[in-house]
Amino acid sequence: MTDESGTNQQTVFIVDDDEAMRDSLAWLLESNGLRVRSFESGEAFLDAWRADMAGCLVLDVRMPGISGLELHERLQALNSPLPIIFVTGHGDVPMAVSALKKGAADFIEKPFNDKEILRLIEQCLATDREQQSRRRRYAEISGRLAALTPREREVMDLMAAGRLNKQIADDLGISIKTVEVHRSRVMDKMEVRSVAELVQLVMKRPPQPGG
Amino acid sequence: MTDESGTNQQTVFIVDDDEAMRDSLAWLLESNGLRVRSFESGEAFLDAWRADMAGCLVLDVRMPGISGLELHERLQALNSPLPIIFVTGHGDVPMAVSALKKGAADFIEKPFNDKEILRLIEQCLATDREQQSRRRRYAEISGRLAALTPREREVMDLMAAGRLNKQIADDLGISIKTVEVHRSRVMDKMEVRSVAELVQLVMKRPPQPGG
DNA sequence: ATTCATATTGGGGAAAACACCTATTGCGTA
Protein backbone atom coordinates (compact mmCIF):
# COMPACT_ATOMS: atom_id res chain seq x y z
CA MET A 1 0.00 0.00 0.00
CA THR A 2 1.64 3.27 1.10
CA ASP A 3 4.55 1.30 2.49
CA GLU A 4 8.09 1.98 1.39
CA SER A 5 9.27 -1.60 1.84
CA GLY A 6 6.41 -3.79 0.73
CA THR A 7 5.13 -5.93 3.60
CA ASN A 8 5.48 -4.30 6.99
CA GLN A 9 7.81 -6.12 9.31
CA GLN A 10 6.45 -6.58 12.80
CA THR A 11 7.96 -4.28 15.39
CA VAL A 12 7.69 -4.11 19.15
CA PHE A 13 7.01 -0.50 20.08
CA ILE A 14 8.17 0.43 23.58
CA VAL A 15 6.74 3.56 25.13
CA ASP A 16 8.22 4.39 28.55
CA ASP A 17 9.63 7.56 30.05
CA ASP A 18 12.28 5.55 31.92
CA GLU A 19 15.30 5.31 29.66
CA ALA A 20 16.90 2.46 31.57
CA MET A 21 13.70 0.48 31.29
CA ARG A 22 13.43 1.15 27.56
CA ASP A 23 17.02 0.16 26.95
CA SER A 24 16.99 -3.02 28.96
CA LEU A 25 13.72 -4.19 27.45
CA ALA A 26 14.88 -3.27 23.97
CA TRP A 27 18.09 -5.18 24.50
CA LEU A 28 16.17 -8.22 25.73
CA LEU A 29 13.85 -8.19 22.75
CA GLU A 30 16.49 -7.49 20.15
CA SER A 31 18.73 -10.22 21.47
CA ASN A 32 15.73 -12.49 20.86
CA GLY A 33 15.49 -11.48 17.25
CA LEU A 34 12.70 -8.94 17.57
CA ARG A 35 12.65 -5.56 15.91
CA VAL A 36 12.20 -2.73 18.40
CA ARG A 37 11.42 0.95 18.34
CA SER A 38 11.45 2.94 21.57
CA PHE A 39 9.66 6.17 22.47
CA GLU A 40 10.08 8.29 25.57
CA SER A 41 6.52 9.57 25.62
CA GLY A 42 3.02 9.00 24.33
CA GLU A 43 3.34 12.17 22.28
CA ALA A 44 6.45 10.89 20.59
CA PHE A 45 4.72 7.65 19.69
CA LEU A 46 1.63 9.43 18.36
CA ASP A 47 3.88 11.59 16.18
CA ALA A 48 5.44 8.51 14.69
CA TRP A 49 2.17 6.61 14.48
CA ARG A 50 1.07 5.31 11.13
CA ALA A 51 -2.02 3.28 10.32
CA ASP A 52 0.03 0.51 8.77
CA MET A 53 2.19 -0.14 11.80
CA ALA A 54 2.41 -3.84 12.54
CA GLY A 55 3.53 -5.56 15.70
CA CYS A 56 2.58 -4.67 19.27
CA LEU A 57 2.95 -2.04 21.91
CA VAL A 58 4.57 -2.30 25.34
CA LEU A 59 3.22 0.66 27.19
CA ASP A 60 4.05 2.18 30.54
CA VAL A 61 0.95 3.27 32.41
CA ARG A 62 2.39 6.21 34.30
CA MET A 63 4.22 8.78 32.20
CA PRO A 64 4.50 12.56 32.11
CA GLY A 65 2.18 14.08 29.53
CA ILE A 66 -0.12 11.56 27.93
CA SER A 67 -0.52 8.56 30.22
CA GLY A 68 -0.48 5.02 28.89
CA LEU A 69 -4.20 4.69 29.48
CA GLU A 70 -4.88 7.89 27.56
CA LEU A 71 -2.65 6.76 24.73
CA HIS A 72 -4.62 3.52 24.58
CA GLU A 73 -7.83 5.47 24.08
CA ARG A 74 -6.26 7.76 21.50
CA LEU A 75 -5.10 4.72 19.54
CA GLN A 76 -8.53 3.16 19.71
CA ALA A 77 -9.98 6.38 18.34
CA LEU A 78 -7.47 6.03 15.49
CA ASN A 79 -8.74 2.50 14.99
CA SER A 80 -5.31 1.08 15.62
CA PRO A 81 -5.21 -2.70 15.80
CA LEU A 82 -1.88 -2.88 17.67
CA PRO A 83 -2.18 -5.18 20.67
CA ILE A 84 -1.10 -3.44 23.86
CA ILE A 85 0.73 -4.83 26.86
CA PHE A 86 0.63 -2.45 29.81
CA VAL A 87 3.48 -2.44 32.26
CA THR A 88 3.37 -0.52 35.49
CA GLY A 89 5.17 -0.13 38.75
CA HIS A 90 2.19 0.92 40.81
CA GLY A 91 -0.94 -0.52 39.26
CA ASP A 92 -4.14 -1.21 41.09
CA VAL A 93 -6.92 -3.67 40.35
CA PRO A 94 -9.52 -1.24 38.96
CA MET A 95 -6.95 0.23 36.62
CA ALA A 96 -5.95 -3.19 35.30
CA VAL A 97 -9.57 -4.27 34.91
CA SER A 98 -10.46 -1.10 33.08
CA ALA A 99 -7.52 -1.44 30.72
CA LEU A 100 -8.31 -5.04 29.88
CA LYS A 101 -12.00 -4.34 29.39
CA LYS A 102 -11.03 -1.61 26.95
CA GLY A 103 -9.15 -4.16 24.93
CA ALA A 104 -5.60 -4.25 26.25
CA ALA A 105 -3.91 -7.58 25.65
CA ASP A 106 -2.30 -7.71 29.07
CA PHE A 107 -1.40 -5.73 32.15
CA ILE A 108 1.70 -6.69 34.12
CA GLU A 109 3.62 -5.22 36.99
CA LYS A 110 7.29 -4.26 37.14
CA PRO A 111 9.59 -5.88 37.67
CA PHE A 112 8.57 -8.52 35.18
CA ASN A 113 10.13 -11.81 34.28
CA ASP A 114 12.07 -11.85 31.02
CA LYS A 115 10.62 -15.10 29.76
CA GLU A 116 7.16 -14.01 30.78
CA ILE A 117 7.15 -10.80 28.77
CA LEU A 118 8.76 -12.52 25.82
CA ARG A 119 5.95 -15.04 25.84
CA LEU A 120 3.33 -12.31 26.06
CA ILE A 121 4.92 -10.37 23.23
CA GLU A 122 5.05 -13.43 21.01
CA GLN A 123 1.35 -13.96 21.66
CA CYS A 124 0.60 -10.36 20.82
CA LEU A 125 2.59 -10.59 17.61
CA ALA A 126 0.63 -13.68 16.64
CA THR A 127 -2.63 -11.87 17.41
CA ASP A 128 -1.45 -8.96 15.33
CA ARG A 129 -0.59 -11.17 12.40
CA GLU A 130 -4.12 -12.56 12.41
CA GLN A 131 -5.52 -9.08 12.75
CA GLN A 132 -3.42 -7.85 9.86
CA SER A 133 -4.49 -10.67 7.62
CA ARG A 134 -8.13 -10.07 8.54
CA ARG A 135 -7.68 -6.42 7.67
CA ARG A 136 -6.17 -7.32 4.35
CA ARG A 137 -9.14 -9.56 3.58
CA TYR A 138 -11.51 -6.79 4.59
CA ALA A 139 -9.70 -4.28 2.41
CA GLU A 140 -9.83 -6.67 -0.50
CA ILE A 141 -13.57 -7.19 -0.12
CA SER A 142 -14.21 -3.50 0.42
CA GLY A 143 -12.34 -2.75 -2.75
CA ARG A 144 -14.57 -5.04 -4.74
CA LEU A 145 -17.72 -3.70 -3.11
CA ALA A 146 -16.62 -0.18 -3.97
CA ALA A 147 -16.60 -1.13 -7.64
CA LEU A 148 -20.32 -1.89 -7.57
CA THR A 149 -22.88 0.69 -8.63
CA PRO A 150 -25.72 1.34 -6.15
CA ARG A 151 -28.09 -0.70 -8.26
CA GLU A 152 -25.68 -3.59 -8.45
CA ARG A 153 -25.34 -3.47 -4.68
CA GLU A 154 -29.10 -3.76 -4.31
CA VAL A 155 -29.21 -6.71 -6.66
CA MET A 156 -26.29 -8.35 -4.89
CA ASP A 157 -27.99 -8.12 -1.53
CA LEU A 158 -31.10 -9.76 -2.93
CA MET A 159 -29.01 -12.45 -4.60
CA ALA A 160 -27.29 -13.14 -1.29
CA ALA A 161 -30.69 -13.36 0.34
CA GLY A 162 -31.54 -16.19 -2.02
CA ARG A 163 -34.08 -14.42 -4.21
CA LEU A 164 -34.68 -15.64 -7.75
CA ASN A 165 -34.11 -13.27 -10.66
CA LYS A 166 -37.84 -13.13 -11.11
CA GLN A 167 -38.34 -12.11 -7.50
CA ILE A 168 -35.55 -9.54 -7.63
CA ALA A 169 -37.15 -8.06 -10.72
CA ASP A 170 -40.40 -7.84 -8.80
CA ASP A 171 -38.74 -6.38 -5.71
CA LEU A 172 -37.06 -3.63 -7.70
CA GLY A 173 -39.83 -3.14 -10.25
CA ILE A 174 -37.59 -3.87 -13.22
CA SER A 175 -37.46 -6.59 -15.86
CA ILE A 176 -35.77 -9.95 -15.43
CA LYS A 177 -33.44 -9.08 -18.27
CA THR A 178 -32.12 -6.10 -16.37
CA VAL A 179 -31.61 -8.21 -13.28
CA GLU A 180 -29.61 -10.68 -15.33
CA VAL A 181 -27.29 -7.91 -16.47
CA HIS A 182 -26.76 -6.58 -12.97
CA ARG A 183 -26.28 -10.09 -11.66
CA SER A 184 -23.63 -10.86 -14.21
CA ARG A 185 -21.80 -7.63 -13.40
CA VAL A 186 -21.96 -8.38 -9.69
CA MET A 187 -20.43 -11.83 -10.16
CA ASP A 188 -17.78 -10.28 -12.36
CA LYS A 189 -16.83 -7.40 -10.07
CA MET A 190 -16.92 -9.51 -6.92
CA GLU A 191 -14.77 -12.11 -8.67
CA VAL A 192 -16.89 -15.08 -7.71
CA ARG A 193 -18.16 -17.92 -9.88
CA SER A 194 -21.20 -18.97 -7.88
CA VAL A 195 -23.88 -17.59 -5.62
CA ALA A 196 -22.42 -19.68 -2.80
CA GLU A 197 -19.09 -17.90 -3.07
CA LEU A 198 -20.86 -14.58 -3.25
CA VAL A 199 -22.77 -15.24 -0.04
CA GLN A 200 -19.55 -16.25 1.68
CA LEU A 201 -17.95 -13.01 0.61
CA VAL A 202 -20.92 -10.91 1.68
CA MET A 203 -21.04 -12.59 5.07
CA LYS A 204 -17.33 -11.96 5.60
CA ARG A 205 -17.84 -8.35 4.65
CA PRO A 206 -16.25 -5.84 7.05
CA PRO A 207 -18.55 -3.97 9.48
CA GLN A 208 -19.11 -0.24 8.85
CA PRO A 209 -16.05 1.21 7.07
CA GLY A 210 -16.15 0.07 3.48
CA GLY A 211 -19.09 -2.29 3.69
CA MET B 1 -35.96 -28.34 26.35
CA THR B 2 -35.41 -30.21 29.64
CA ASP B 3 -36.76 -27.26 31.53
CA GLU B 4 -39.72 -27.55 33.87
CA SER B 5 -41.05 -24.05 33.21
CA GLY B 6 -40.46 -23.44 29.54
CA THR B 7 -38.11 -20.48 29.09
CA ASN B 8 -35.54 -20.13 31.84
CA GLN B 9 -35.89 -16.92 33.81
CA GLN B 10 -32.60 -15.15 34.33
CA THR B 11 -31.19 -15.46 37.84
CA VAL B 12 -28.27 -13.80 39.59
CA PHE B 13 -26.32 -16.54 41.33
CA ILE B 14 -24.34 -15.35 44.35
CA VAL B 15 -21.53 -17.54 45.62
CA ASP B 16 -19.86 -16.22 48.77
CA ASP B 17 -18.95 -17.81 52.08
CA ASP B 18 -19.81 -14.61 53.94
CA GLU B 19 -23.48 -14.81 54.86
CA ALA B 20 -23.84 -11.10 55.59
CA MET B 21 -22.41 -10.32 52.17
CA ARG B 22 -24.76 -12.78 50.43
CA ASP B 23 -27.78 -11.41 52.23
CA SER B 24 -27.07 -7.76 51.68
CA LEU B 25 -26.30 -8.27 48.00
CA ALA B 26 -29.33 -10.51 47.56
CA TRP B 27 -31.50 -7.87 49.20
CA LEU B 28 -30.10 -5.17 46.95
CA LEU B 29 -30.69 -7.18 43.81
CA GLU B 30 -34.12 -8.45 44.76
CA SER B 31 -35.29 -4.99 45.67
CA ASN B 32 -34.31 -4.05 42.13
CA GLY B 33 -36.51 -6.74 40.68
CA LEU B 34 -33.83 -9.35 40.05
CA ARG B 35 -34.20 -13.02 40.85
CA VAL B 36 -31.44 -14.28 43.14
CA ARG B 37 -30.10 -17.60 44.35
CA SER B 38 -27.34 -17.68 46.95
CA PHE B 39 -24.75 -20.35 47.66
CA GLU B 40 -22.30 -20.51 50.53
CA SER B 41 -19.62 -22.40 48.62
CA GLY B 42 -18.39 -23.37 45.21
CA GLU B 43 -19.31 -26.96 45.96
CA ALA B 44 -22.89 -25.99 46.73
CA PHE B 45 -23.15 -24.12 43.46
CA LEU B 46 -21.66 -26.97 41.46
CA ASP B 47 -24.18 -29.34 43.04
CA ALA B 48 -27.02 -27.12 41.92
CA TRP B 49 -25.46 -26.38 38.54
CA ARG B 50 -27.45 -27.20 35.45
CA ALA B 51 -26.49 -26.60 31.86
CA ASP B 52 -29.60 -24.57 31.19
CA MET B 53 -29.01 -22.02 33.95
CA ALA B 54 -29.50 -18.50 32.65
CA GLY B 55 -28.37 -15.25 34.19
CA CYS B 56 -24.99 -14.46 35.69
CA LEU B 57 -22.70 -15.29 38.56
CA VAL B 58 -21.37 -13.01 41.29
CA LEU B 59 -18.46 -14.91 42.68
CA ASP B 60 -16.23 -14.35 45.68
CA VAL B 61 -12.59 -15.08 44.91
CA ARG B 62 -11.48 -16.28 48.32
CA MET B 63 -13.58 -19.05 49.84
CA PRO B 64 -12.94 -22.19 51.85
CA GLY B 65 -12.92 -25.28 49.66
CA ILE B 66 -13.15 -24.47 45.97
CA SER B 67 -11.95 -20.94 45.35
CA GLY B 68 -13.76 -18.61 43.00
CA LEU B 69 -11.00 -18.90 40.45
CA GLU B 70 -11.16 -22.68 40.58
CA LEU B 71 -14.93 -22.61 40.23
CA HIS B 72 -14.50 -20.42 37.15
CA GLU B 73 -12.30 -23.05 35.57
CA ARG B 74 -14.65 -25.86 36.53
CA LEU B 75 -17.53 -24.01 34.91
CA GLN B 76 -15.52 -23.42 31.77
CA ALA B 77 -14.80 -27.13 31.61
CA LEU B 78 -18.56 -27.65 31.85
CA ASN B 79 -18.92 -25.23 28.95
CA SER B 80 -21.07 -22.92 31.04
CA PRO B 81 -21.90 -19.64 29.35
CA LEU B 82 -22.78 -17.80 32.58
CA PRO B 83 -20.98 -14.45 32.73
CA ILE B 84 -18.98 -14.11 35.95
CA ILE B 85 -18.36 -11.04 38.06
CA PHE B 86 -15.61 -11.63 40.59
CA VAL B 87 -15.73 -9.77 43.87
CA THR B 88 -12.88 -9.83 46.33
CA GLY B 89 -11.62 -8.14 49.44
CA HIS B 90 -7.94 -8.69 48.80
CA GLY B 91 -7.34 -8.99 45.10
CA ASP B 92 -4.11 -8.25 43.34
CA VAL B 93 -3.40 -7.21 39.79
CA PRO B 94 -2.11 -10.54 38.43
CA MET B 95 -5.14 -12.30 39.84
CA ALA B 96 -7.55 -9.85 38.23
CA VAL B 97 -5.71 -9.99 34.91
CA SER B 98 -5.70 -13.75 34.92
CA ALA B 99 -9.40 -13.93 35.70
CA LEU B 100 -10.32 -11.50 32.95
CA LYS B 101 -8.09 -13.19 30.41
CA LYS B 102 -9.82 -16.45 31.23
CA GLY B 103 -13.12 -14.87 30.33
CA ALA B 104 -14.52 -13.31 33.49
CA ALA B 105 -16.85 -10.41 32.79
CA ASP B 106 -15.47 -8.24 35.58
CA PHE B 107 -13.37 -8.17 38.70
CA ILE B 108 -14.22 -5.70 41.44
CA GLU B 109 -13.07 -5.07 44.96
CA LYS B 110 -15.14 -4.95 48.12
CA PRO B 111 -16.65 -2.80 49.28
CA PHE B 112 -18.39 -2.04 46.03
CA ASN B 113 -20.85 0.64 45.10
CA ASP B 114 -24.48 -0.47 44.85
CA LYS B 115 -25.19 1.30 41.60
CA GLU B 116 -21.94 0.08 40.13
CA ILE B 117 -22.61 -3.59 40.71
CA LEU B 118 -26.19 -3.23 39.56
CA ARG B 119 -24.92 -1.75 36.33
CA LEU B 120 -22.39 -4.53 35.88
CA ILE B 121 -25.01 -7.18 36.58
CA GLU B 122 -27.41 -5.69 34.07
CA GLN B 123 -24.65 -5.77 31.48
CA CYS B 124 -23.93 -9.39 32.27
CA LEU B 125 -27.57 -10.31 32.00
CA ALA B 126 -27.72 -8.64 28.61
CA THR B 127 -24.60 -10.54 27.54
CA ASP B 128 -26.18 -13.74 28.77
CA ARG B 129 -29.37 -13.10 26.85
CA GLU B 130 -27.36 -12.75 23.65
CA GLN B 131 -25.38 -15.84 24.50
CA GLN B 132 -28.57 -17.80 25.18
CA SER B 133 -30.13 -16.78 21.92
CA ARG B 134 -26.95 -17.66 20.07
CA ARG B 135 -27.03 -21.06 21.74
CA ARG B 136 -30.61 -21.57 20.71
CA ARG B 137 -29.72 -20.77 17.12
CA TYR B 138 -26.79 -23.16 17.30
CA ALA B 139 -28.97 -25.90 18.74
CA GLU B 140 -31.53 -25.36 16.01
CA ILE B 141 -28.89 -25.63 13.29
CA SER B 142 -27.22 -28.61 14.95
CA GLY B 143 -30.56 -30.37 15.06
CA ARG B 144 -31.01 -29.98 11.34
CA LEU B 145 -27.44 -31.04 10.63
CA ALA B 146 -27.97 -34.14 12.75
CA ALA B 147 -30.81 -35.16 10.46
CA LEU B 148 -28.43 -35.37 7.49
CA THR B 149 -26.83 -38.65 6.50
CA PRO B 150 -23.04 -38.63 6.07
CA ARG B 151 -23.43 -38.58 2.31
CA GLU B 152 -25.84 -35.69 2.43
CA ARG B 153 -23.40 -33.81 4.61
CA GLU B 154 -20.69 -34.30 2.00
CA VAL B 155 -22.95 -33.06 -0.73
CA MET B 156 -24.04 -30.10 1.37
CA ASP B 157 -20.46 -29.00 1.97
CA LEU B 158 -19.76 -29.11 -1.74
CA MET B 159 -22.95 -27.20 -2.48
CA ALA B 160 -21.95 -24.55 0.04
CA ALA B 161 -18.56 -24.38 -1.64
CA GLY B 162 -20.30 -23.41 -4.86
CA ARG B 163 -19.72 -26.60 -6.83
CA LEU B 164 -22.09 -27.52 -9.67
CA ASN B 165 -23.99 -30.81 -9.51
CA LYS B 166 -21.78 -32.09 -12.28
CA GLN B 167 -18.66 -31.24 -10.30
CA ILE B 168 -20.06 -32.75 -7.12
CA ALA B 169 -20.83 -35.92 -9.02
CA ASP B 170 -17.26 -35.95 -10.22
CA ASP B 171 -15.85 -35.21 -6.77
CA LEU B 172 -17.77 -38.07 -5.21
CA GLY B 173 -17.60 -40.44 -8.15
CA ILE B 174 -21.36 -40.78 -8.49
CA SER B 175 -23.91 -39.78 -11.09
CA ILE B 176 -25.51 -36.37 -11.38
CA LYS B 177 -28.86 -37.96 -10.73
CA THR B 178 -27.76 -39.15 -7.33
CA VAL B 179 -26.38 -35.74 -6.50
CA GLU B 180 -29.73 -34.23 -7.37
CA VAL B 181 -31.46 -36.55 -4.93
CA HIS B 182 -29.03 -35.73 -2.12
CA ARG B 183 -29.22 -32.06 -2.93
CA SER B 184 -32.97 -32.04 -2.73
CA ARG B 185 -32.91 -33.89 0.61
CA VAL B 186 -30.35 -31.43 1.98
CA MET B 187 -32.50 -28.44 1.08
CA ASP B 188 -35.47 -30.20 2.62
CA LYS B 189 -33.82 -31.20 5.89
CA MET B 190 -32.02 -27.91 6.35
CA GLU B 191 -35.30 -26.11 5.68
CA VAL B 192 -33.90 -23.68 3.16
CA ARG B 193 -35.23 -22.74 -0.24
CA SER B 194 -32.03 -21.59 -1.93
CA VAL B 195 -28.33 -22.24 -1.98
CA ALA B 196 -27.80 -18.75 -0.60
CA GLU B 197 -29.81 -19.55 2.52
CA LEU B 198 -27.97 -22.83 2.85
CA VAL B 199 -24.59 -21.11 2.78
CA GLN B 200 -25.76 -18.65 5.40
CA LEU B 201 -26.82 -21.51 7.63
CA VAL B 202 -23.61 -23.42 7.12
CA MET B 203 -21.51 -20.35 7.90
CA LYS B 204 -23.46 -19.73 11.10
CA ARG B 205 -22.93 -23.34 12.07
CA PRO B 206 -21.69 -23.88 15.63
CA PRO B 207 -17.99 -24.77 16.16
CA GLN B 208 -17.13 -28.34 17.22
CA PRO B 209 -20.01 -29.73 19.31
CA GLY B 210 -22.88 -30.54 16.98
CA GLY B 211 -21.37 -29.23 13.79
C1' DA C 1 -21.44 18.31 -28.74
C1' DT C 2 -19.45 14.10 -27.81
C1' DT C 3 -18.02 10.70 -24.79
C1' DC C 4 -18.62 7.86 -20.74
C1' DA C 5 -20.96 5.51 -17.00
C1' DT C 6 -25.23 3.82 -15.49
C1' DA C 7 -29.56 1.78 -15.97
C1' DT C 8 -32.70 -0.19 -18.68
C1' DT C 9 -34.96 -3.85 -22.04
C1' DG C 10 -35.04 -7.34 -25.46
C1' DG C 11 -33.94 -12.14 -28.42
C1' DG C 12 -32.12 -16.66 -28.62
C1' DG C 13 -29.90 -20.67 -27.10
C1' DA C 14 -27.01 -23.72 -23.98
C1' DA C 15 -26.48 -25.34 -19.43
C1' DA C 16 -28.01 -26.12 -15.03
C1' DA C 17 -31.23 -26.77 -11.46
C1' DC C 18 -35.54 -28.57 -9.94
C1' DA C 19 -39.71 -31.52 -9.57
C1' DC C 20 -42.07 -35.28 -10.56
C1' DC C 21 -41.76 -40.40 -11.45
C1' DT C 22 -39.72 -45.36 -11.14
C1' DA C 23 -36.26 -48.85 -9.76
C1' DT C 24 -32.26 -51.59 -7.87
C1' DT C 25 -28.96 -52.75 -4.25
C1' DG C 26 -27.29 -53.44 0.39
C1' DC C 27 -27.84 -53.25 5.31
C1' DG C 28 -29.62 -53.41 9.66
C1' DT C 29 -33.87 -54.35 12.51
C1' DA C 30 -38.51 -55.97 13.65
Next chain:
DNA sequence: TACGCAATAGGTGTTTTCCCCAATATGAAT
Protein backbone atom coordinates in the same frame (compact mmCIF):
# COMPACT_ATOMS: atom_id res chain seq x y z
C1' DT D 1 -38.12 -63.08 6.14
C1' DA D 2 -40.09 -58.62 5.59
C1' DC D 3 -39.58 -53.86 6.29
C1' DG D 4 -37.55 -49.33 6.16
C1' DC D 5 -33.60 -46.54 5.14
C1' DA D 6 -29.71 -44.98 2.52
C1' DA D 7 -27.50 -44.77 -1.67
C1' DT D 8 -27.52 -45.44 -6.26
C1' DA D 9 -29.33 -44.32 -11.19
C1' DG D 10 -32.45 -43.26 -15.05
C1' DG D 11 -36.57 -40.69 -17.61
C1' DT D 12 -39.20 -36.46 -18.65
C1' DG D 13 -40.38 -31.94 -18.45
C1' DT D 14 -40.34 -27.21 -16.49
C1' DT D 15 -37.97 -23.42 -14.62
C1' DT D 16 -33.99 -20.83 -13.93
C1' DT D 17 -29.58 -19.37 -14.80
C1' DC D 18 -26.03 -17.94 -17.80
C1' DC D 19 -23.92 -16.12 -21.99
C1' DC D 20 -23.87 -14.21 -26.49
C1' DC D 21 -25.86 -10.54 -29.15
C1' DA D 22 -28.10 -5.57 -29.77
C1' DA D 23 -30.42 -1.29 -28.36
C1' DT D 24 -32.29 2.97 -25.84
C1' DA D 25 -32.26 6.67 -22.30
C1' DT D 26 -30.26 9.75 -18.96
C1' DG D 27 -26.98 12.54 -16.62
C1' DA D 28 -22.29 13.89 -15.87
C1' DA D 29 -17.84 15.03 -17.64
C1' DT D 30 -14.77 16.53 -21.32
